[in-house]
Amino acid sequence: MNSTRPQMVIILRYDIYLFFGGLFIYGANVSLICEDGGMDNGCRSQLLDSPDVTLQRENIAKGAAPIPARESVVRYQMSMKEDDYTYTQSLRVFVGTWNVNGQPPTVSLSDWLACDVEPPDIYGIGFQELDLSKEAFLFNDTPREEEWMFAVCNALHTAVEYKRLATIRLVGMMLSVFVQKQHAPHVRGIAVDTVGTGIMGKMGNKGGVGIRFEIYNTTMCFVNSHLAAHVEEYERRNQDYRDICSRMSFTKFRPPKSIVNHDQVYWLGDLNYRIVDVDPKKVKELIDIENFDPVLEYDQLIRQHNLNEVFMGYKEGKINFRPTYKYDTGTDNWDSSEKNRAPAWCDRVLWKGDSIKQLKYRSHPIMRISDHKPVSAVFESKVRVIDTVKYRKIHEEVMKKLDKMENEFLPQVMVDTTDVIFETLRFLEPQTKELIIANTGQVPVQFEFIKKLDDTTYCKEWLHIEPYLGSVRPGEKCDIRLEVYVDKRSASKLNSGQDKLYDILVLHLEGGKDIFITVTGSYERSCFGSSLETLANITVPVREIPIGKLMDMELENRKDGLENTVYPVPKEVWYLVDYLYRYGLKEANLFEQSGLHSELIQIRNWLDNGSQDALSSSVHSVAEALLLLLESTAEPVIPYNFHSVCTDCATNYQQCRQIIQQLPDLTRNVFLYLCLFLQELLSHSNDNGLDIKTIATLFGAIFIRDPPRSRDSQNSRTQQTLDRKKANFVYHFLVNDQSDLLAIT
Amino acid sequence: MSTGPYSYSYIFKYIIIGDMGVGKSCLLHQFTEKKFMADCPHTIGVEFGTRIIEVSGQKIKLQIWDTAGQERFRAVTRSYYRGAAGALMVYDITRRSTYNHLNSWLTDTRSLTNPSTVIFLIGNKCDLDGQRDVTYEEAKQFADENGLKFVEASAKTGENVEEAFLETAKKIYQSIQDGRLDLNAAESGVQHKPSHGGGGASSDQQNNKDACSC
Numbered sequence: 025m026n027s028t029r030p031q032m033v034i035i036l037r038y039d040i041y042l043f044f045g046g047l048f049i050y051g052a053n054v055s056l057i058c059e060d061g062g063m064d065n066g067c068r069s070q071l072l073d074s075p076d077v078t079l080q081r082e083n084i085a086k087g088a089a090p091i092p093a094r095e096s097v098v099r100y101q102m103s104m105k106e107d108d109y110t111y112t113q114s115l116r117v118f119v120g121t122w123n124v125n126g127q128p129p130t131v132s133l134s135d136w137l138a139c140d141v142e143p144p145d146i147y148g149i150g151f152q153e154l155d156l157s158k159e160a161f162l163f164n165d166t167p168r169e170e171e172w173m174f175a176v177c178n179a180l181h182t183a184v185e186y187k188r189l190a191t192i193r194l195v196g197m198m199l200s201v202f203v204q205k206q207h208a209p210h211v212r213g214i215a216v217d218t219v220g221t222g223i224m225g226k227m228g229n230k231g232g233v234g235i236r237f238e239i240y241n242t243t244m245c246f247v248n249s250h251l252a253a254h255v256e257e258y259e260r261r262n263q264d265y266r267d268i269c270s271r272m273s274f275t276k277f278r279p280p281k282s283i284v285n286h287d288q289v290y291w292l293g294d295l296n297y298r299i300v301d302v303d304p305k306k307v308k309e310l311i312d313i314e315n316f317d318p319v320l321e322y323d324q325l326i327r328q329h330n331l332n333e334v335f336m337g338y339k340e341g342k343i344n345f346r347p348t349y350k351y352d353t354g355t356d357n358w359d360s361s362e363k364n365r366a367p368a369w370c371d372r373v374l375w376k377g378d379s380i381k382q383l384k385y386r387s388h389p390i391m392r393i394s395d396h397k398p399v400s401a402v403f404e405s406k407v408r409v410i411d412t413v414k415y416r417k418i419h420e421e422v423m424k425k426l427d428k429m430e431n432e433f434l435p436q437v438m439v440d441t442t443d444v445i446f447e448t449l450r451f452l453e454p455q456t457k458e459l460i461i462a463n464t465g466q467v468p469v470q471f472e473f474i475k476k477l478d479d480t481t482y483c484k485e486w487l488h489i490e491p492y493l494g495s496v497r498p499g500e501k502c503d504i505r506l507e508v509y510v511d512k513r514s515a516s517k518l519n520s521g522q523d524k525l526y527d528i529l530v531l532h533l534e535g536g537k538d539i540f541i542t543v544t545g546s547y548e549r550s551c552f553g554s555s556l557e558t559l560a561n562i563t564v565p566v567r568e569i570p571i572g573k574l575m576d577m578e579l580e581n582r583k584d585g586l587e588n589t590v591y592p593v594p595k596e597v598w599y600l601v602d603y604l605y606r607y608g609l610k611e612a613n614l615f616e617q618s619g620l621h622s623e624l625i626q627i628r629n630w631l632d633n634g635s636q637d638a639l640s641s642s643v644h645s646v647a648e649a650l651l652l653l654l655e656s657t658a659e660p661v662i663p664y665n666f667h668s669v670c671t672d673c674a675t676n677y678q679q680c681r682q683i684i685q686q687l688p689d690l691t692r693n694v695f696l697y698l699c700l701f702l703q704e705l706l707s708h709s710n711d712n713g714l715d716i717k718t719i720a721t722l723f724g725a726i727f728i729r730d731p732p733r734s735r736d737s738q739n740s741r742t743q744q745t746l747d748r749k750k751a752n753f754v755y756h757f758l759v760n761d762q763s764d765l766l767a768i769t
Numbered sequence: 770m771s772t773g774p775y776s777y778s779y780i781f782k783y784i785i786i787g788d789m790g791v792g793k794s795c796l797l798h799q800f801t802e803k804k805f806m807a808d809c810p811h812t813i814g815v816e817f818g819t820r821i822i823e824v825s826g827q828k829i830k831l832q833i834w835d836t837a838g839q840e841r842f843r844a845v846t847r848s849y850y851r852g853a854a855g856a857l858m859v860y861d862i863t864r865r866s867t868y869n870h871l872n873s874w875l876t877d878t879r880s881l882t883n884p885s886t887v888i889f890l891i892g893n894k895c896d897l898d899g900q901r902d903v904t905y906e907e908a909k910q911f912a913d914e915n916g917l918k919f920v921e922a923s924a925k926t927g928e929n930v931e932e933a934f935l936e937t938a939k940k941i942y943q944s945i946q947d948g949r950l951d952l953n954a955a956e957s958g959v960q961h962k963p964s965h966g967g968g969g970a971s972s973d974q975q976n977n978k979d980a981c982s983c
Contacts, residue, residue: 424803427820431801434817442813477848528845531814539814540842 094426101422109414110241112379112406115207118144119373121248121292122391122398125353126156126196129172129393133179136388136398143181144402146239147202150248152294153394154196161195161229169193176200190235194218195228197293199248201235210409213238215274215281221252221264232268232293236286242407245286247272249293255366258324261296262334288377288405291338294396295372297325299347304366308358311346311367319347323369338374341385341401348387348397356389371399379406435536436465437496446508446545449525451552451628451656452621454509459541461531462501470495470534471502484527486514487543508545515553516658520578549574551596551631552656557581559594560690565634578658592693596631599639600650601701608643609704610711615722619645624652651726660729661695662687670728674749677756684757684765695727696766699757706758716758717751724750777821777828781941782958783934784849786874787859788867789838792893795924796859797835800934805925812837815849822935824942831938843877850881854950854958855889855937860908862892862921863900868908875915885950886958887940888917891933895921 120137137149155166173191180186186202189211193199197218203211214237220228232249249268252260274281283289299307302322310319320326320343328334347367350359359365373385384402391398440460449455463469472493473482483489488507496502508525510518517523525545532538551559551566558577562569591598608614623645630639631649639646654661662670666683673679684692702723706716728750785793794816798806801818816835821828834853836846850856856878860867871890878888890912892903905921912919918936922929944950945959952961 423821428802431818431820434819476845477851528842530845530848537815537817540837540845542841 094430097426098419098422101425102419105418105422106241106408109418110408110410113240113409114404114406115145115239116142116383117146117148117290117380117403117405118400119246119290119292119375119403120147120149120398120400121152121294121371121373122150123152123250123294123349123371123394123396124172125153125394125396126168127353127393128168129175131391131393133175133391135390136400137176137179138181139388139400140181140384140402143183143204145204145207146244147180147186148199148235148246148248148290148292149176149202150197150199150233150246150292152197152248152250154193154198156196161227164193164195164228166193166195169198172198173200189237190214190216192216192218192233192235194220194231194233197228197231197233197248197250199233199235199246201237201246203239207239210240211237213243213277215276217272217274219268219271221267230264232264232272234268234272234274234283236274236281236283240407240409242288243286245283245289247283247289247291247293249291249295251293251296253296255298255300258297258328261324262328265295265334286377288380288407289338289375290403291335291374291376292372292399292401294370295325296368296370297323297328297372298368298370299323299366304364307347307367314346316343316345325369325372335374338376339380339382340372340374341382343369343385345385345387345399346389346397348399350395351392351397353395354392356392359395371396373399373401375401375403377405381405432465433467434465435467435469435533436463437469437471437533437539438462438464439531439539439541442539442541444506444541444543446525446543448548449508449510449545450548450625451510451515451550452624454507455545456505456507459504459506460501461496461504463496463498466498468495468497469536472532472534474530474532474538476528476530483529483543484514484523486510486518486523486525487527489529506543508543510547510553512552512652512656515550515656516555517553518547519549519553519574520555520658521575549632550628551594552628552653553658554578555581555657555659556594556597556661556690556694557589559596560589560591563590563595565632567632568634589690593690593697594694596653597650597694597697599631600627600646600653601698603639603646604643604650605701605704608647608712609708611643612711612713614643614705614712614714615647615651615719617644619648624649651722654726655729661691661698661727662729663691664729664731667728667731670753671746671749674752677760680753680756681765692765696757696762698723698727699754699762700766702758716755720755720758721747721751724752724754727754777830778961779827779829779942779945780960781829781831781854781938782852783831783833783855783857783937784853785833785835785857785859786846786850786878787838788861788864788870788874789840791838791859791861791864791867792924793838793857793859794835796857796891796893796922796930796933797833799924799927799930800833803927805927811839813839813842815846820934822938824935824938827942829938829942831934833934847877847881850878852956852958853882853886854941855887856882857889857891857933857937858917859891859893860903861894862903862908863894863897865902868892868903871911875917883954883956883958885944887937887944888915889933889937889940890917890919891929892919892921893924895928896923896926 118137122136137147151172154172155168157166160166180202185205187205187208189201189203191198191200214235216233216235218228218231218233220231222229222231230250230252232247234245234247236243236245238244247268249264251264269283272283299319299322302319307319310316325334329340347369349368349370350365351357352360358367375382381404382401383404384400387397387399389397444457444459446455446457461471473489475482482492486508488509490505490507494502514523518525525547527543529541529543530538531541549566549571554566554574555578558574558581561577566574604614619642623641627639627641627645627649629635666687669683670680673683684695687695702719705712706714706719709715725747785797787793789811794809794812795806797816797818798804798809801820812835814837818833818835819830821830823829834849836849858871858874858878860871875888878886890908892905892908909919918940920929920933922933924930941950941959945952950957950959952959
């Protein structure tokens, strides 16, 4: 059933869910959520940017759908409350970069890497032009990696122990990150990537390599890049930067993380920006007297950075050191080759992120094996550390709020009553009551009256519910009409006490609770629905017999049909037949035209109360009342257990007669009495125009009533054959003299 | 923090049963909302609540059906036992009659649930020790004789409420680990990993509806 019903999709506007102080989004856009806890600025802003989120509401309670949504909400909530369960801790970050011009490490690197008193907590060390050989360029394979790694490891600060987190190399670009051993257990999510921006936008002689990780509760990314060379190629360098930004992707995360998705980014490398529009001689003069400021005005990176063409959002510390390029190898002398290159601050360190303070930014001229000087920067960076106790507490709070909200988001309705009480109900007189279902919850409600265990229907047969299913939007209501109508199907059961005017309805809210609606009423018993035996045994109108006694009589009858009844036929049958005999014999269309409902009620009251007044209904209403009386009994005139023998031998009059002879006295009497009356009626066919076949068919269906439910299961053809056989059966008794049968009685 | 795509790995269906006024709805409310609901109206129907808990590092979603206790609804509430993984059977320690009826509640539970259903007996309102009408020892003995877990709890103070729900889940989880509870059985009351297409509790309801098109 569920699969055929269209799924309700609810658009929730986030402004509805301004929730416990913070902005709460019951978000489902899981693609925006980062797997590692969603602390990234990128994720955060994207979540804030999404105004609408879709969510299949009814599946919450079922536990089916928005599980990723819940997970993402937990992450989002936790990230919003980060300040409540974290404290900051300062870490010393050392960032070093050196273009080694393809030279092997023939000197100790400790003058560069361990020149400070205080040991750094984190090292990010990058090289460029580690190997300039064709082999390295074409196959990205070099023995230099190991040599330089060895040199680096031997030159780290000796006061503490370090653990290498990762090393990544693309041709000549290599980057390594180390942390102090004490921090290593708090590092997670290490990932690396490389981006080549060389020839064809692919080759790795230029480009960048990156390492990202989380330390405590802060994400960090180190990028080492070697951007395009040549003085005039600054645009190309800008482009390389942009390519690295867009193409570097840590794909082990879903969605993949970019450089921008980190709390702290340290960017180092040979960025190759030059000093232009000024006479190199003049530059050298100014630098000799350590007057850097006028020269920095001609620095391409500073210019491009100021124009926001590159490194948007990054910072660079004040340069207070000599240009790091280009020197005669082994000396501190400017390039004396033919090219006589102008000095340049090719090697730089930039950073991005809050809570980062640069302590040092310098070059290390003493390192002379390359035509570049190494550069280093030292930062005091604050990282967030999780207070586990507080974290657990807040996490539990968030979970609790979500549970609470999930419960609040269950469908909720108010019904104006759970007890629907009907006044005295009478046969054929319908009564209706209204039930109001008001949606008091926050989500649309799909309701349905459902059946109880072992029941085949959702309500008793005398009750009709309209509509029995539907949906109600929040704040709206739905009127349900409950109609009780006791007719020939249900009257006998109510008369005998087999059934009561009592039902408990189960109003089910899809994905939520069930409400029980109790329907009660008292039924005023009538001769309609009473058994022929009971009617034949009481000498007073039905209403004058106490209910208990009536029920007892019905039960007695059911056990073993009574042998002797007070009357040979029920007086009610006699009254009606007598009326028709007196006023209806010559009436056209008798038993063909239907009666009036109001007159049927009148006849019912007349019979039940035993009124002294003469009945003043039309004969058609009386005819219908007679049929109704015969149809409302628990057992038909020819009892159910004779049903199949009657239809089996319907063509054989003698056999039919034998069956009639076997009937209990009372039903045989009623049958023959009615047949005699019908014969009388048919003898006036010149006046009333009645047709024997019509009468036989009509009374065939009434005398030989099909057992309950059998009618539904038969196709119309079999039913037609059956109806024809019943008509046949009755026909015999309408055309033949039955006085000998009557004599038996 | 879990890294999987789901917040939980299992769904357990619970029912709460017992005489009218023993505090079934208050226990549910205390468990899901951590609050005592004073002047709680009689439940006319079956309330539904949910909470995610953790057992042995596994997140488990509890779907709890809190049934009406009134005798006249007894026949109807029997529909809800089917497919329950846990049954919390509640009596009121200050009203002996509610304790005396436990046998009939237990009979219903045993006949309408499957053998692996965990039945947990809760003597509620233990904050009202002064009005106690049923001793702890007596109830404990009843529980032991019938193989039930038992605590006295208070929906008002919250005492032992969490424990009763969690202990039940632990026992169910244990049954799964031991292989005593067949996850594939339609009426185990346990679903492993939520799947699209309806929960365990509601699938019964769906079946009911299918046959109901009169």
